[in-house]
Amino acid sequence: MLSSHHPISDPAPPERLTMSASNPLLELRGINKSFGVAHVLHDVDLAIYPGQVTALVGDNGAGKSTLVKCLAGIYPIDTGEYVFEGKPVSVHGPKDAGALGIEVVYQDLALCENLDIVENMFLGREKKNGLVLDETTMESKAREALTSLSVRTVKSVRQSVASLSGGQRQTVAIAKSVLWNSRVVLLDEPTAALGVAQTRQVLDLVRRLADSGVGVLLISHNLTDVFEVADRITALYLGRVAADVATKDVTSRQVVELITTGHSSDLDASASSTTV
């Protein structure tokens, strides 16, 4: 079940895996976050490696959204270290995260339906020629970004987002992160509202995104998706990291146990860096 669905981790060149495994692109160390009396995150460690998809799984209320918002700079962290490329950084707002090359693709996609694909991809960061919008450059670059992801489903870069399906919209939102040369992309439930074929397309896209060297964090409820595309799985249970394991070392049943009880009885201790 695991390795057969896992085209990338097995045939991947070993030197890339070892290199990336030793150097996380983005790392959170011992993060704590409280809202008033509610202690939501307890000493959370999280690592995102370049060229890998790290899945963040957990039940409702486990702290996934809070963790993502801490990463994105929307919530300030109480204590703990935010390390980017081995250097501690301070992230005080979404702009700081954006400057590091961290792009968040939210569940509600934050696209303007009345604008076309190019206009949406450049929204807020338009290219200009003096006073005038540089449509030529924007359209070419948007096309390049979609080309690099081998997007097959979009008919024209000038069609309005209103005319796109859910999967196509997700594609546009993800392509935006390629356009801006993002180093780390956080995807919040990208397949939650999608049909089978569209889920397939988006997962392929996520894989290609990671293969291009980007560090991807995939937040998902869907373990089938997680096992299909993720290289590592970080499971959250009640605000603590229940396990941080390579996907090939665990089974779906073990991950379900981690999500629902916070530990898995037969999980090999060596595969898990943190157990509670």
Next chain:
Amino acid sequence: MTDIITESEEAGFASDLTQSNTLGESVQAYISRVRGGDMGALPSVFGLVVLFIVFGFANDRFLSNLNMANLITQAGPIIILAMALVPVLLLGEIDLSAGVAGGVAACVMGVLMVKHDQPWGLAVLAALATGAAIGIVIGLIVAKLGIPSFVVTLAFFLGLQGVTLKLIGEGGSVRINQEVIAGIANNNMSVAAGWILAVAVIAAYAVLALLRHRQKVARGLQHQPLAVVVAQIVALGLVTLGVALVLNQNRSVNPNFPIKGIPYVLPMIVVLLILWTFALGRTTWGRHVYAVGGNPEAARRAGISVDRIRISVFMACSTMAALSLIVQASVSGKVSSSSGAGNALLYAVGAAVIGGTSLFGGKGKARDAVTGGLVIATIANGLGLLNQASWINFVVTGGVLLLAASVDAISRRRRSATGL
């Protein structure tokens, strides 16, 4: 459409499509867009044609050169006020006070010129500044306090009428005799200048459209077929030359005093149309106005200052409204305590909506104000010629506004169903 896409095309990404290949296909695409609810200027142009036929048969003076010139000067203030409202409607907001804000501004101009003997240029600048200041206050209240614009501008609608009364005195009015201001609606360009202007407008449009088309083809960007570009140039050319031809004929009923030439209000509208088309279509500001109107949350996440966009739009609206009421003062020869009150605003909202600007935000163009404004002005003008009681004018115009809003709502539903 999808069946014409082949992998063999020189596509940037798989199934990329840069051109709808033939004229026939683009006509088909247009028809399916219209059927899908994206009607653009179609209802207003169709309405205008119907109105011209009906009034033309009902009254033989309607199509006379004199009346056509009158129609254009009457439409002027409506079109400019509608243009003021387009960006506000694009945000999905409304400015009910635009008419009376313009009224206050025109009063400032009139009082400065007549009672204080100030030069007209200074008076106009003061009027525009008054408009801008009112707009900034409205924008600040709407954006920062989060009160619905409907309520804020309703309050301003009442309050500003009081300000006008205070400035001008109960039931009073100020006559506008100043040559330049009165001349906007009452003086005409020379026939030669009119022709030169018409040809220059067509030539400039043609050159720009063809250059853009060539550039897009050269860079492999999405573009329309050349035939469509040429058809647009020809259509604009015919309309422009037709209008110039009518206005450059003698339209006087007295053979001893010929009146001919394009009234100055027309080139003024053309300049404003170009300006607003540019601002909304080609600048970052315009793009952000559409974005805020389409999805304010997405705009905010994209780093756009939504508040600043809102404030600037209300400021632009009231400033343009000032201009509209200055033109209105020129048409009627006076500024009165009721300037901009009454149905001025309703006409302008009706004009924008009939032209194709959506009341729900995110969709509309500056040119909608022109086509819609002409429809509204034609109704008022035609019914006036038929010597109908003014109550009929109100009922018909109200009915047309309701019809336009219904068309907007229905086409919006169709658009969301067909995803256009």
